[in-house]
Amino acid sequence: MPRFHLTWGTGPGVVAPFAERVEAHIEAGLIQPRFRHQVSHIITQGGIVKGVSGEVLASDDAPQGARTNRQEIGEFEVYAPSVLVASGGIGGNLDAVRKNWPVDRLGPAPRRMVSGVPFHVDGRMIPITEAAGGHVINADRMWHYTEGLRNWDPIWPNHGIRILPGPSSMWFDARGDRLPAPYLPGFDTLGTLREILKTGQDYSWFILSQKIIQKEFALSGSEQNPDLTAGKWGEVLRARLLSRGKAPAPVEAFKKHGADFVVADTLSELVAGMNELGELPLEETHLRRQIEARDAQADNPFAKDAQLIAINAARNYRGDRLIRTAKPHRLLDRANGPLIAVRLNILTRKSLGGLQTDLDGQLIGADGATVPGLFAAGEVAGFGGGGYHGYNALEGSFLGGCLFTGRQAGQSRAIA
Numbered sequence: 001m002p003r004f005h006l007t008w009g010t011g012p013g014v015v016a017p018f019a020e021r022v023e024a025h026i027e028a029g030l031i032q033p034r035f036r037h038q039v040s041h042i043i044t045q046g047g048i049v050k051g052v053s054g055e056v057l058a059s060d061d062a063p064q065g066a067r068t069n070r071q072e073i074g075e076f077e078v079y080a081p082s083v084l085v086a087s088g089g090i091g092g093n094l095d096a097v098r099k100n101w102p103v104d105r106l107g108p109a110p111r112r113m114v115s116g117v118p119f120h121v122d123g124r125m126i127p128i129t130e131a132a133g134g135h136v137i138n139a140d141r142m143w144h145y146t147e148g149l150r151n152w153d154p155i156w157p158n159h160g161i162r163i164l165p166g167p168s169s170m171w172f173d174a175r176g177d178r179l180p181a182p183y184l185p186g187f188d189t190l191g192t193l194r195e196i197l198k199t200g201q202d203y204s205w206f207i208l209s210q211k212i213i214q215k216e217f218a219l220s221g222s223e224q225n226p227d228l229t230a231g232k233w234g235e236v237l238r239a240r241l242l243s244r245g246k247a248p249a250p251v252e253a254f255k256k257h258g259a260d261f262v263v264a265d266t267l268s269e270l271v272a273g274m275n276e277l278g279e280l281p282l283e284e285t286h287l288r289r290q291i292e293a294r295d296a297q298a299d300n301p302f303a304k305d306a307q308l309i310a311i312n313a314a315r316n317y318r319g320d321r322l323i324r325t326a327k328p329h330r331l332l333d334r335a336n337g338p339l340i341a342v343r344l345n346i347l348t349r350k351s352l353g354g355l356q357t358d359l360d361g362q363l364i365g366a367d368g369a370t371v372p373g374l375f376a377a378g379e380v381a382g383f384g385g386g387g388y389h390g391y392n393a394l395e396g397s398f399l400g401g402c403l404f405t406g407r408q409a410g411q412s413r414a415i416a
C-alpha cells in the first residue's frame with residue numbers, strides 16, 4: 001500500500017490523478033455531485049437499502065475547512081441500487097471521542113483536547129447507518145496525537161495543529177520529568193499518549209532551541225505548508241536551507257502568536273513563562289539538572305543519552321541531516337538562540353475503528369449478516385472492515401486505506 005506522508009513539494013501531485021478522473025466522470029455524466037446535501041436517513045425497503053434522504057443546506061462561501069451553516073432550504077431523496085457511506089471519522093466531535101475513549105488502556109479521557117480535524121468530521125452518519133442495519137466495531141481505537149497546538153489563526157472550532165517534530169526537542173511531562181525512551185519525538189504516538197496521561201494531566205512540554213525549531217518543526221495541514229503544496233522542490237529547499245536562522249514562516253508565526261509558546265533568553269525566564277501556561281508548577285532546578293545532563297553529552301558522538309543516540313542515527317542519513325535533524329548542540333548555550341518551550345495538547349485525529357464490512361466493503365450487521373445494498377469505505381469504516389489497521393498505524397497509511405477500500409467496494413461483484 002502506498003504511503004501518503006510528508007509529500008514535500010509534491011502535494012498537489014498526490015491529489016491530481018484522482019481529481020482528474022472524478023472530473024472526467026462528471027463530464028461523462030457518470031457522477032452527479034450534490035454539494036450542500038446533508039444525508040440524514042438511509043432509505044430501506046423490505047430490508048434492502050434503496051437510497052438516501054436529507055436536507056438541502058443553504059450555500060456558503062466559507063473557506064475550505066471552516067464551519068459552514070446548517071440552514072435547511074429544502075429536502076431531497078436519492079434512489080440508487082447501492083449506497084456507499086464515506087463520511088469520514090469522528091475526531092471533530094469531542095463528545096463522541098470521549099464516549100469511545102479506551103479507559104482501560106489509557107485511563108480517563110483528557111479534560112482538554114484540541115480538534116485536529118474540521119467540524120464536519122462529526123461521526124453523524126454512524127448512528128444513521130446503524131439505523132439502516134450497520135454495526136460499529138473497535139470504536140475505542142483512535143489515533144490521537146500528543147503534539148497539538150492551539151491554532152492562533154483558527155479555521156475550524158477549537159482548531160489544533162500538530163507539530164510534526166524532528167527528533168531533538170527534549171520532552172517533559174506536566175511535572176517536568178523528562179519522558180523516558182522510547183517516548184521521544186516522532187517515535188511512538190500511542191505509547192507517549194499513555195505516558196503523558198499517567199501524570200493525571202493532559203499536556204506535556206517540549207523544550208528546545210532556535211536551532212532546533214528552524215530545522216525540525218513542521219506543522220501538519222496543507223495551509224501550514226506552502227512548501228508542501230507549492231509543487232516545487234525549490235520552495236522546499238529554499239524554506240529549509242536558506243532559512244537565515246529562522247524557521248519556515250508559519251512556524252515563526254506560531255512562535256510569535258501561538259498561545260502555547262514561551263520564548264526566553266534564560267531558563268529562569270522560560271520556566272516563569274511555562275508556569276503561567278501550565279496547571280502544575282515547575283521547578284527550575286529540576287529542569288536545569290535534566291537539561292544539563294543531556295547537554296553534557298551533546299558534543300560526544302558516543303553519547304549514551306538515548307535521544308542523542310537517535311539524533312546521531314538520524315543524521316547518518318543525508319536527507320535528514322540536510323533538512324530535518326539539527327546538529328546536536330547545547331540547549332543552554334545562548335549561542336544556539338533563545339530557548340523555546342511549547343505546551344503540547346492532545347489533538348484528535350483518526351478513527352481506527354468504525355462500520356464493520358466484509359472484504360467488498362459491504363456492511364455487516366450486529367447479527368453477522370451482510371446488509372443488502374449498503375457499503376462503507378474510508379475512515380468511517382476504520383479505513384476498512386471496521387479497523388483492519390489494528391490499534392496502531394504507520395504515518396501516511398490512512399489515505400491509502402481510504403482509496404483502497406473505495407476501490408475494493410467499487411470493483412466488487414456485490415455492488416450494483
Ligand SMILES: Cc1cc2nc3c(=O)[nH]c(=O)nc-3n(C[C@H](O)[C@H](O)[C@H](O)COP(=O)(O)OP(=O)(O)OC[C@H]3O[C@@H](n4cnc5c(N)ncnc54)[C@H](O)[C@@H]3O)c2cc1C
Nearest residue numbers: 004005038039086087088117120221378379396397398399
Ligand atoms: C490535518 C490532517 C492531516 C492528515 N494527514 C494525513 C497524512 O499525511 N496521510 C494520511 O494518510 N492521512 C492523513 N490524514 C487523514 C486523512 O486525511 C483522512 O483519514 C481521510 O481524508 C478520510 O477520508 P474519507 O474520505 O474517509 O473522509 P473525509 O475526507 O472526512 O470525507 C468525508 C466527507 O463526507 C461528508 N459527509 C459527512 N457526513 C455527511 C452527511 N451526513 N451528508 C453528506 N455528506 C457528509 C463530509 O462533508 C466530507 O466531505 C490527515 C487528516 C487531517 C485532518
